[in-house]
Amino acid sequence: MKYIKIIKDLREDNDLTQQQVADFLGTSQTMYARYERGANELPIRHLLKLCKLYNVTADHILGID
Numbered sequence: 001m002k003y004i005k006i007i008k009d010l011r012e013d014n015d016l017t018q019q020q021v022a023d024f025l026g027t028s029q030t031m032y033a034r035y036e037r038g039a040n041e042l043p044i045r046h047l048l049k050l051c052k053l054y055n056v057t058a059d060h061i062l063g064i065d
Contacts, residue, residue, distance in 0.1 A: 002063030003047075004038045010054045010061070011036075025049050 011021055022032035025046050034040040051058055
């Protein structure tokens with residue numbers, strides 16, 4: 001699950017808190033933290049929203065070269 005490090009790095013590079021990203025996704029901070037830890041898999045709907053938030057492709061977030 002290469003995306004775990006990528007979503008955390010993207011968030012930190014954009015100076016966002018977990019709460020800010022969770023609000024954007026329409027989920028709780030606790031659930032978003034679970035995505036970053038790999039305790040829960042990232043739903044596709046959230047993957048697509050993260051692509052829009054960070055202006056990157058899904059391939060980038062998924063670590064596909």
